[in-house]
Amino acid sequence: MRAEGQNWLALFAPLWLATECVIGYNPNMTSVEIIEEIKRLPPSEQNRVIDFVRKAVEVRPLTPDELGELAKGMVEAKDPAEADRLQAKIVRGFYGGPADA
Helix, strand or coil: CCCHHHHHHHHHHHHHHHHHHHCCCCCCCCHHHHHHHHHHCCHHHHHHHHHHHHHHHHHCCCCHHHHHHHHHHHHHCCCHHHHHHHHHHHHHHHHCCCCCC
C-alpha cells in the first residue's frame, strides 16, 4: 500500500510541473521590461507581437482628447473623402470597434 504522500505526489506532480513551466509571467513588469523581452524574441515572434498591437489599437476606445483632435480634423478637412475617413475613425474610436459594427 502506498503512503498518502505518494498518492498526492503521483496525482499533482504533472500539474505542478506544467504550472512551473507557465508561471514565468510577472504582473509587475514595467513597459520598458516588456519591450526588452520583446527585443529578445525571434523575428517571427516579434511579428506576432506587432500584429497583436496593431489589432489592439484598432479596437480600443480613444481618449476624449484623441476624439477631439479627430473631430477638429474632420471639420477642417477640405477633401470629403478625408472627412469620411476621419468620421469612420471617430466612430471606431468612440465605440472601440469597427465602424460598421
